[in-house]
Amino acid sequence: MNALELNSIHKSFGTQRALENINLSVPTGSRTVIVGPSGSGKTTLLRMIAGFEFPDSGSLSLNGQILVDGTHSVPAHQRLIGYVPQDGALFPHMTVAANIGFGLADKGPTRQDRIAELMDSVALDSNMAKRWPHELSGGQQQRVALARALAQQPRLMLLDEPFSALDTGLRAAMRKMVARLLADAGVTTILVTHDQSEALSFADQLAVMRQGRLVQSGHPMDLYRYPDDEQTALFLGDAVVMPARIEAGWAHCDLGRIPVNSPDRNGSAQIMLRPEQLQINSSPTDSLGCPGVVTDRDFGGNTCTLTVELLPGKSEPGRSLLVRSSGMHAPPAGSAVHVTTLGNAHVLTG
């Protein structure tokens, strides 16, 4: 069952089109990530779901209840949708406990217990209850913001780049904690981010936005492996995109003959391979694959990204490829290598 349904949402600010024909279904209890570059309209979409912005046309429903359509709109305070913005937006004139308790309807003696429980759930020490927001670190502020949003037991949780202000280590830890917490609570969640690795790791469902349009959505693994177009492919990670001639399930390209995942396609097309699908072989005795030379080696610890220039063909200059290699066995720049492929190439449609 779908919790949230967006149908043909359009929104303009003056002459600027912010959102164009957005359709999206968010299954109950899932974690959907909307990813896209800055200015792609993802925050506008999130604020629209929260009830801070209104569409020019289209409708939006949650658990079968219409939140917005052509004639009606449920105001933000009646939507029961939790919202955690990028900077937490803690109320500066309230303590941590007052911030968390803000959305609690319960004014009785159990209120303090509930606040303590919420603080515990986001791993905040109980002695922080009396602190002021300006006395907390960025990570602590985000935990308070999350506890505050969870307090009202929201039907849907909206997270607007909540980890982007945190440092790398903390970011991954917070992401895991939030994912576990929301899964335990069974809260349907939408996260907005421009960070593709965050998107891929957090999502059950991934939606890619570009220039106000939702260009593709689906399971993160599917989007990563089978993007519709080159832009989406490159946005979700490094990719090798090259022209090819497709015939009977095989692509003929600079890398030779590679099987493709669209047996029905024929003719010219762009194909995509992820760097981890390319393997290099630097053994002088084994000449399997396409010959090339390593021109650059980018050491990244456990993995190494190599730039390999294929030897020039008859009519075309040599093509450069990115290839991942284990950090320990990466050949130095200048080495002669052979490049082989793993699995199928994906034929881009866009």
Added chain:
Amino acid sequence: MPETLPSGIASAIPANSLRRSRGLFIGRGGAWVTGLSVLVSLLSLLPIIFVMGVSWQTGWAAIETLVFRPRVAELLINTVTLVVITLPLCVVLGVALAWLTERTNLPGRRWWSLLATAPLAVPAFVHSYAWVSLVPSIHGLPAGVLVSVIAYFPFLYLPVAATLRRLDPAIEDVAESLGLKPWAVFFRVVLPQLRLAICGGALLVGLHLLAEYGLYAMIRFDTFTTAIFDQFKSTFNGPAANMLAGVLALCCLAMLTAESAARGSARYARVGSGSARDQRIVRLDANTTLLALTLQIVTCALALGVPLITLSKWLIAGGSEVWQAADLLPALQQTLLLGVAGAALTTCAAIPIAWLSIRSPGRLQRVLESCNYITSSLPGIVVALALVTVTIHFARPIYQTTITVLLAYLLMFLPRALVSLRAGIAQAPVELENMARSLGRSPGRALWLITLRLAAPGAAAGAALVFLAITNELTATLLLAPNGTRTLATGFWAMTSEIDYAAAAPYALIMILLSLPLTGLLYHQSKRTAGR
């Protein structure tokens, strides 16, 4: 858990909460706020409508004779010169003192900060009275500029100091890391961020210069306002005075346009992650410290020393005879009553307009705000005469009652509440209000719980400013108050009109003492930052 929630919640939402019509999507609260703002602004247009109505009755030929004459040119030159010289001096003095007390290690800076606020406690016409007593020959433009600067610079000092305290120090750090020298950081980074405070303060001072009567009457410097008052007093020549008021209203419109253009549309609220750090303090070297202390001492001597010395002199000369309890006590009571009621009314009326001006600035909101500024820039006597005429014709039951007096205060002093309130609301980013709404608070409750709480220091500052203004208000009170009303200001004026400077001294002293705690409160409130 959530799976069990939907149907229950969906049915719990009242059907009538689903609003029709796209136009109302900004929210019912927003529509209410806009409605209230329009109402307050329409009310504030009464005096302008009065002036225009009288002009219409007068006819163009008579207007030409009344406006295009040497006397009007002379008044215009006087008023413009006064504004052009006084405003920059006030800005420089206000910003310099604010920077010294907020950002340097100047010895006793907390005391200097308090002393820079204190001149607000002395009514402008008492400053004048003090100077005339000390130097009887003082008059004309130089005297006008001198007394105006020392009476009004705190209107710039207060908002600038408050803003300096709240600026994000990280921005200055970044500027310095980009290779800017300290003075360049001040001029290129700090000063531009003070724009809102400087514009607001300068507008307030400018409006006072246009509307003040007592200060200039006492030092015999003719401005439009003194001329209008004289015209009424001597000949009750309505059209002549009204035409002068028309020109004055045009001056104010020009000033408003200039402020509006200078204000810009930048956002000044700090919305960042992590905790805000304390401001950096600049260490002054010995010579600069000496120079800074001299500036503080001279300012203090002129703004506080002169009134205190003069008052002491008259009080000693007058002895115990001038303390007539039978006259003074009722005057004190009535002043308190009018001040408290007027401040509460005016601050409440300013909330919708201030909220709109920050949250959805647009043409309508600027027009509404301008209505209030124009009215408040009109001399008290024009507002008063408009209300006299209107109440006699259309609202007889409130003619010559306290309600009319309070209405006049509302029309005259709304910008005081507005400027402070606006700066206060600018400190509460709209994201926080949205957050409260997402946590189940209605727009009205969110406004009350978040924005108004955060804007409370600004609102309190605004209310205190209005109270101070009412305590010192003269002309409208003289004209509108029910028979037998005698406030401290009107009592003081009655005595000085009889050249009984000694008998006027106790009234002046009580006005100052009454204003002092409020000035202290103003000072304290402006020190407070959100959540501390």
